[in-house]
Amino acid sequence: MNTxxxxxxxxxxxxxxxxxxxxxxxxxxxxxxxxxxxxVLAEPRLxxxxxxxxxxxxxxxxxxxARSPLPSPKASPTRRSPTSST
Numbered sequence: 510m511n512t513x514x515x516x517x518x519x520x521x522x523x524x525x526x527x528x529x530x531x532x533x534x535x536x537x538x539x540x541x542x543x544x545x546x547x548x549v550l551a552e553p554r555l556x557x558x559x560x561x562x563x564x565x566x567x568x569x570x571x572x573x574x575a576r577s578p579l580p581s582p583k584a585s586p587t588r589r590s591p592t593s594s595t
Contacts, residue, residue: 518568518576524550525561535564542571 512523522543535546543564549555550562569575 518574520566520573522546522550522564523562524556526559527561529561530559532561532563535562537564537566538570540571542566542573 512521514521514523520543535543535549537543537545543566546562546564550564555562566573
């Protein structure tokens with residue numbers, strides 16, 4: 510099975526049986542995308558093995574669009590200690 514899909518900004522390319530004995534995560538970085546591993550995923554000897562491969566491009570790498578940053582939590586109001594009047 511070979512599939513290409515996107516999930517929340519991640520580009521994923523998968524190969525091998527879903528119930529394989531082993532799984533390998535191939536992470537591309539810098540200017541490289543998951544497509545870099547197409548030759549590996551197409552290797553006939555690997556298709557015969559019980560190994561599932563997932564090649565991934567993280568959002569913002571290899572020219573892909575970066576995800577927007579998570580909103581920062583609102584700062585809690587500063588608690589003031591009571592002042593004494595003398």
